[in-house]
Amino acid sequence: MTDAVETRSLRRTFPARAGRGGGEIVALGGVDLSIPSGSVRGLLGPNGAGKTTLCKILSTVLLPSSGTASVLGHDVRHETLAVKRSIGVVFGGDRGLYGRLTPRQNLQLWGALYDLHGRALSRRVDELLERVGLSGRARDRVDGFSRGMKQRLHLARGLISDPRVLILDEPTSGMDPVAVRDFRGLIGELTAEGRTLLLTTHDMAEAEAVCDEVTLIDNGVLLATDTPARLAARLSTLERVEADGVADDVLAGLSALSGVSKAHRETGGRVVVHTTTPAATSEVLALLVSAGVTALRTVRPSLEEVYLHVIGDRGMLVSP
Amino acid sequence: MRYLVRTSTVLRYSAANAWADFRASYTWWSWTFGWLGRMLAQVTFFAFVGIMLGDQAQLRYLVVGNAVMTCVVETMSVVASSSSEGRIGTLPLLSAAPVRLAWVFLGRSVQWPVSGSLTALVSLLALAPAFGVHWSPTQVPALVLLVPLTALSTYAVGLFLSAFVLTASGARNLLSNSAYLVMMAICGVQVPVDFWPSWVRSIASTLPLTHGLAAIRSVGDRAPVADVLGQAGLALACGVGWLVMAVLAFSLLEQHSRRRDAFDFGG
Amino acid sequence: MRLFRDAFRFQAALTLRSPDTVHVLVTAPLYTVVFMAISRHAHRTDLAAYAVLAPVLMSLWSLALLTAGDLISRERSRGTLEAMVATPASFPVVVLARITAVTTISTVSFVESWLVAWWPFGVVVRVEHPLTLLWCLVLSALAMAGTASAMSALYVLLPTARTLQNSFTYPFYLLGGILVPVSYLPEWLRPLSRLVFLSWSSDLLRSALSPAPVVDELPRLAAIAVLGAAGCAVGGLMITRILRRVRSTGTLART
Ligand SMILES: Nc1ncnc2c1ncn2[C@@H]1O[C@H](COP(=O)(O)OP(=O)(O)O)[C@@H](O)[C@H]1O
Numbered sequence: 128m129t130d131a132v133e134t135r136s137l138r139r140t141f142p143a144r145a146g147r148g149g150g151e152i153v154a155l156g157g158v159d160l161s162i163p164s165g166s167v168r169g170l171l172g173p174n175g176a177g178k179t180t181l182c183k184i185l186s187t188v189l190l191p192s193s194g195t196a197s198v199l200g201h202d203v204r205h206e207t208l209a210v211k212r213s214i215g216v217v218f219g220g221d222r223g224l225y226g227r228l229t230p231r232q233n234l235q236l237w238g239a240l241y242d243l244h245g246r247a248l249s250r251r252v253d254e255l256l257e258r259v260g261l262s263g264r265a266r267d268r269v270d271g272f273s274r275g276m277k278q279r280l281h282l283a284r285g286l287i288s289d290p291r292v293l294i295l296d297e298p299t300s301g302m303d304p305v306a307v308r309d310f311r312g313l314i315g316e317l318t319a320e321g322r323t324l325l326l327t328t329h330d331m332a333e334a335e336a337v338c339d340e341v342t343l344i345d346n347g348v349l350l351a352t353d354t355p356a357r358l359a360a361r362l363s364t365l366e367r368v369e370a371d372g373v374a375d376d377v378l379a380g381l382s383a384l385s386g387v388s389k390a391h392r393e394t395g396g397r398v399v400v401h402t403t404t405p406a407a408t409s410e411v412l413a414l415l416v417s418a419g420v421t422a423l424r425t426v427r428p429s430l431e432e433v434y435l436h437v438i439g440d441r442g443m444l445v446s447p
Numbered sequence: 448m449r450y451l452v453r454t455s456t457v458l459r460y461s462a463a464n465a466w467a468d469f470r471a472s473y474t475w476w477s478w479t480f481g482w483l484g485r486m487l488a489q490v491t492f493f494a495f496v497g498i499m500l501g502d503q504a505q506l507r508y509l510v511v512g513n514a515v516m517t518c519v520v521e522t523m524s525v526v527a528s529s530s531s532e533g534r535i536g537t538l539p540l541l542s543a544a545p546v547r548l549a550w551v552f553l554g555r556s557v558q559w560p561v562s563g564s565l566t567a568l569v570s571l572l573a574l575a576p577a578f579g580v581h582w583s584p585t586q587v588p589a590l591v592l593l594v595p596l597t598a599l600s601t602y603a604v605g606l607f608l609s610a611f612v613l614t615a616s617g618a619r620n621l622l623s624n625s626a627y628l629v630m631m632a633i634c635g636v637q638v639p640v641d642f643w644p645s646w647v648r649s650i651a652s653t654l655p656l657t658h659g660l661a662a663i664r665s666v667g668d669r670a671p672v673a674d675v676l677g678q679a680g681l682a683l684a685c686g687v688g689w690l691v692m693a694v695l696a697f698s699l700l701e702q703h704s705r706r707r708d709a710f711d712f713g714g
Numbered sequence: 715m716r717l718f719r720d721a722f723r724f725q726a727a728l729t730l731r732s733p734d735t736v737h738v739l740v741t742a743p744l745y746t747v748v749f750m751a752i753s754r755h756a757h758r759t760d761l762a763a764y765a766v767l768a769p770v771l772m773s774l775w776s777l778a779l780l781t782a783g784d785l786i787s788r789e790r791s792r793g794t795l796e797a798m799v800a801t802p803a804s805f806p807v808v809v810l811a812r813i814t815a816v817t818t819i820s821t822v823s824f825v826e827s828w829l830v831a832w833w834p835f836g837v838v839v840r841v842e843h844p845l846t847l848l849w850c851l852v853l854s855a856l857a858m859a860g861t862a863s864a865m866s867a868l869y870v871l872l873p874t875a876r877t878l879q880n881s882f883t884y885p886f887y888l889l890g891g892i893l894v895p896v897s898y899l900p901e902w903l904r905p906l907s908r909l910v911f912l913s914w915s916s917d918l919l920r921s922a923l924s925p926a927p928v929v930d931e932l933p934r935l936a937a938i939a940v941l942g943a944a945g946c947a948v949g950g951l952m953i954t955r956i957l958r959r960v961r962s963t964g965t966l967a968r969t
C-alpha cells in the first residue's frame with residue numbers, strides 16, 4: 128500500500144525580498160515525508176518553519192523548486208487535476224469565505240467547483256451543514272458568523288468533495304477553547320472514516336491531542352517523526368524524578384551522582400532531579416528509596432519539552 | 448457534454464455570488480437614484496455638448512453613443528470586483544480546486560453587464576427621446592438584443608484585463624477607468640472611428656463596443672437588416688475572441704502564481 | 715496657521731501616494747483626448763480651450779469629493795476620529811487643510827491637459843490672462859476645499875448620502891458648466907447653477923484663455939470666494955456639530 132502523501136527531497140526557495148540583500152530564502156530544504164493512508168499526521172513547528180509552504184505544494188497551489196511530492200500516488204507537479212480531486216484544503220484564519228453568501232450558498236459554489244451538481248450537490252451540502260452544526264444558520268449571511276463558526280464552515284468546504292486526504296493548515300488558529308474542542312471532535316470523526324489528515328500547528332497540545340504521529344519541522348528541515356508518546360520517550364534520557372520530603376544531605380548526594388544534570392529544590396520543598404541516562408534514573412530512585420523517601424515519581428517530558436529541546440538545540444535530533 | 452454541465456453549474460453558482468454582492472451594495476432606491484441617476488447625468492452632459500455644437504446630427508450621434516457607453520462603464524467594474532477575490536483571500540483555495548479560474552470569474556461579476564444593459568436601455572429609450580432621438584416600436588426589440596450583446600462582449604474584455612490586476616488590486620480602478628475612457632475615445636462613441644489614424648482604427652476594430660455600437664446606430668438609421676446582423680456578428684466574434692484571451696490569461700496567471708507564490712490570503 | 719500647514723503636509727504626502735491621485739492624473743489626459751476629438755471633429759477649434767479646462771475641473775472636483783468622502787468616515791471606522799477630537803487641534807481646520815492639499819495637487823492636471831492639446835492635437839492653447847488664470851485656480855481650489863468639507867460632514871451625519879456619492883459628479887459637471895457653458899442650459903436651471911461655484915470658475919477660466927478682455931473680473935472672483943466660504947462655513951458648522959455629538963455620546967454611533 129502506498130503512502131497517502133509522499134515527498135522526496137522536496138525543496139522550495141523564494142527569492143529574498145527586497146531590502147534583505149541578495150540570495151534566497153529556503154522555505155523547504157529537501158524534505159522527505161511519508162504519511163501512511165488513514166493516519167493523522169501533525170506537522171509541528173514555529174512560525175516560518177515552512178509548514179504553509181509544504182501545504183501549498185501538496186495542494187498544487189505552489190510548485191516545488193526541486194524534488195517530488197505526490198498525493199495518493201499522483202505527482203503534484205504533473206498530475207495536478209488528479210491531486211486536486213483527491214484532496215481537501217483548509218487554510219486557517221477566517222478568510223477565504225464569501226461573507227455575503229449564506230453557508231449553504233458558499234458550499235454550493237465550492238461544490239460546483241469540485242464537479243458536483245444537481246441532486247448530489249444539494250445532498251452533500253445538507254449533510255455537511257448538519258455535520259458541522261450549521262444547519263440552523265444555513266440561511267444567514269456568513270459575515271455575521273463567529274470565528275469558530277466560520278472555521279467549521281471552512282472545514283465543511285474542505286470536505287465538499289469527500290476527499291481521501293485533507294490538508295489543514297493551522298485550522299484552529301484564533302479559535303476560542305470551546306470551538307477548538309468541537310473542532311477536535313470533528314477531526315476525530317474524520318479519522319474514524321479512514322481519511323488521511325495532515326495538520327499543521329504550532330500548538331503542542333493540539334498535536335498531542337489529535338495526531339497519530341507528529342513531525343517536527345524547523346527552518347524547512349524535518350527534525351523528527353514519531354508518535355507523540357514515543358517522541359517523548361526518545362528523550363527518556365531527559366527523564367526527571369520528583370520527590371517530596373528529601374533531606375538536604377540526600378539532595379547533595381543526588382547532585383553528586385554522575386548522569387544527574389541538575390538537582391534542585393523548588394519553592395514548595397519538592398526536589399526535582401534531571402537525569403541524562405536511564406541508568407542514572409535508576410540510581411537516583413535507588414538512592415531516594417534507601418533514604419526512606421516514598422513520595423516520588425518519574426516524569427516523562429511532554430511533547431512541549433521535546434519540542435523546545437529539539438528546536439532549541441538542533442544538534443540533538445536530526446534523524447527524521 | 449459533461450464538461451458543459453459542469454461549467455454551467457460553476458457559472459450558475461458564481462453568478463449567484465455576483466447577485467449577492469450586487470444586492471449587498473445596492474438597494475433599488477440607491478441603484479435608481481445613485482447609479483442610474485449618475486449615468487443619465489453623464490449622457491445628458493454629452494448631449495449638451497451636442498447642443499453646444501448646434502448640429503442635430505452631432506447631437507444624435509453623441510446621445511446614442513453615450514447612452515450605449517453607460518453599459519461599458521458599468522461592465523468594466525468587473526476589474527474591481529474580480530480583484531476583491533484577493534482581498535477576501537479565496538485565491539489559493541480557488542487555485543486548489545479542479546476548475547478553470549476563468550469560469551469562476553466569468554460568473555463572478557456578471558451583475559455588471561446585466562445592470563449596465565439596463566442602464567443603457569433606460570438611457571436609449573427614456574432619456575434619448577428628450578434630445579430628439581426617437582425609436583419606433585419595431586426598433587425596440589433590436590435594441591433590447593443589441594445592448595446586452597454589447598455589454599456581454601465588452602465584459603469579456605474586462606475579464607481579460609482583470610486577470611492582470613487580480614493580485615495587484617491597487618491598480619484596479621485605474622485600469623478599469625482608463626480602459627473605458629480609451630473605448631469612449633476610439634470606439635465611435637463621441638466621434639466616428641474614421642476620425643482616428645489607421646493604427647488607432649485597427650485597435651478599435653478589435654473592441655466589441657465598436658461593432659455593437661455600429662449595429663445600434665444602423666438600427667437607428669434604419670439600415671438594411673444584413674448590415675445590423677453583420678455588425679452584431681463582429682461584436683460577438685470579438686467578444687468570443689476576448690473571452691478566449693481571458694481564459695488564456697487566467698491560465699497563465701495561475702501558472703505564474705504557482706511558480707511565484709502570488710496567491711495568498713492577501714491583507 | 716501652523717496646524718493648517720502640518721495637516722496640509724500630512725495629507726499632501728498621503729495623497730501623492732494614494733492610488734486615487736494617480737487615477738485622476740491618468741484619467742484627466744484621457745478626458746482631454748475625448749473632448750479634443752469632439753471639438754476637432756466638429757471643426758470647432760474655438761472649443762479647444764474648453765476641452766483643456768474641463769478635465770482640470772473634473773479632477774479637482776472628483777478628487778476632492780473622493781477624499782472628503784473617505785476622510786471623516788475612514789477616521790471614524792479606524793476609531794481615530796475620537797482620538798483626533800481629543801487633540802487640541804481645531805478639527806475643522808485639519809479637515810480643511812487636508813482637502814486643500816488634495817485640491818492643490820489636482821491642479822497639476824492643467825499642465826497635463828494643456829500638453830495633450832499640444833500633442834497629439836497640435837493645438838497650443840494660449841493663456842491670454844495668466845494672472846486671472848492663476849487667481850481663479852487658487853480660489854477654485856480653496857472653494858473646492860470648502861465645499862468638500864461640507865460634503866465630508868454630510869456623509870457622517872447622513873450615511874445614506876454616501877451611497878449617492880457617485881451621483882455627485884456628472885450632475886455638477888453639468889450645472890457647473892465645466893465643458894458646456896451654463897448659458898446653454900435651459901433657462902430654469904441657470905439660477906441653480908449660479909449657486910455652484912464651479913459655474914463661476916469655469917466661466918472665468920475660459921475667459922482667462924480667451925483673447926477678449928476679461929470683464930467683471932473682480933466680482934466674478936468674489937463670487938467664487940463667497941460660494942467657497944459659504945461651503946466652508948456650512949462644513950465648519952456641521953463638523954462642529956458632529957464633534958459635539960462625539961463629546962456628549964463618547965462615540966459616533968452610526969445613525
Ligand atoms: N512568497 C514568499 N516569498 C518569500 N518568502 C516566503 C514566501 N512564502 C514563504 N516565505 C518564507 O518561507 C519561510 C517559510 O514560510 P511558511 O511556509 O509560511 O512558514 P510557516 O507556515 O511554518 O509559518 C519563511 O521564512 C517565509 O518568510
Ligand SMILES: [Mg+2]
Nearest residue numbers: 175178179297
Ligand atoms: Mg503558516
